[in-house]
Amino acid sequence: MTPMTTGGETTTPAGSARRALVGRLSWGLADQAASSVTNFAVGVYVARSLGLAAFGVFSLAWVTYGVVLSVSRGLATDPLVVRFSGVPDASWRGAVARSSGTALGVGAAIGAACVVAGPALGGSVGSAFTCLGVMLPGLLLQDAWRYAFFAAGTGRKAFVNDVVWGVALVPAMVVAARVGSVAAFVLAWGASAAVAAVYGCFQAGIRPRPAGARAWLREQRDLSYRYLVENVGVSGASQLRAYGLGAIVGVGAVGAVRGAELLLGPFLAVLMGLSLVTVAEAARVLRRAPHRLARFCLLLGGGQAAAALLWGTALLLMPDRLGELVLGDVWSSAAELIVPATLGVAGAGLGTGAAAGLRALGAARRSLRSQLFASACYVIGGLGGAALAGTVGSAWGVAAATVCSSAVWWLHLRSALRERHQDLSREVRTP
Secondary structure (H helix, E strand, O other), rough: OOOOEEEOOOEEEEEEEEHHHHHHHHHHHHHHHHHHHHHHHHHHHHHHHHHHHHHHHHHHHHHHHHHHHHHHHHHHHHHHHHHHOOOHHHHHHHHHHHHHHHHHHHHHHHHHHHHHHHHOOHHHHHHHHHHHHHHHHHHHHHHHHHHHHHHHOOOHHHHHHHHHHHHHHHHHHHHHHHHHHHHHHHHHHHHHHHHHHEEEEEEEEOOOOHHHHHHOOOOOHHHHHHHHHHHHHHHHHHHHHHHHHHHHHHHHHHHHHHHHHHHHHHHHHHHHHHHHHHHHHHHHHHHHHHHHHHHHHHHHHHHHHHHHHHHHHHHHOOOOHHHHHHHHHHHHHHOOOOOHHHHHHHHHHHHHHHHHHHHHOHHHHHHHHHHHHHHHHHHHHHHHHHHHHHHHHHHHHHHHHHHHHHHHHHHHHHHHHHHHHHHHHHHHOOO
């Protein structure tokens, strides 16, 4: 391969490609860091401003937003990342217009349902859901821009968009604190996201086309509806485990599990940051060097699993005094869960590599089967372990379920790669 010289520095196309990959991954981590810091700050500020009961109401709206976000990603942005990463600009722009319009449509439809349900619920819960319904279109559009930018390989724009949201949150939260109601905080949170969503239109130079949502769903139906079920299955399994654990063991058990998750929080932020770009990168590998996809997925999953184990080891070496400083009275209960929680996250990281490969291949049926199996194992392991051995048993049950699920992800990826190879061989033999 002939070297290329630029400014006195000799590089190769392969070296340039590796640096470009590292750059895109770095922007994914930076964007997730900005998003995580913003979410953490909002949670702490609202909790300190409203108190426990009102913060619980705000959390209900937050959890509902998470479920709706799973719906929007499954229908709108997940297919976009799979099929329009690294494509020509004209193709990307047309797809983003329809995809972002679909996200707006999902927000408007579910938002209208929240507005109708709000008065029926009544009280602070009803007003919070009414305000959430009004703000959902802007919240979902802001998230759609993030995925659109990562599909184009311009993660810097996603990072800037999240920073704009964070900056807009500051005055909005100050005003909400003066009002002192849950509804005010929901409006402040959603309005600042809407500011970032509008800014995203200028960043992309694209106007969302809600009228194109029907065409988008029709074109992507082989992926979108399976991704919808898959995404909702993930969030639903987590909620079922939390509710079931509280019923079987008690609310304190849920707090202990949450404490262990907070200890793993920095690593989970890295994991989520990588997830923003891994599918797009796997899709690029598939287009440019299909024979390297399996190796890419193995390096991705293995690297994340190893990093999780290293983080867990560091937590085990953390002095009790420091742990109590971070978590207070929760530390003693959470510390007992570090080992199984770490193994669970390592298993999830290993499976993420295979999941990225399946999505890049467009193997939505296999991806859905894997995720439904993983969700079922997660609930059964978490609740079965709780019934047998309390909080610690639940943590070990989830760890075992996650490792088993990771094996299923990899078996499905292996089968999908074999099927693709057979299909290509048939095409070559066909005159």
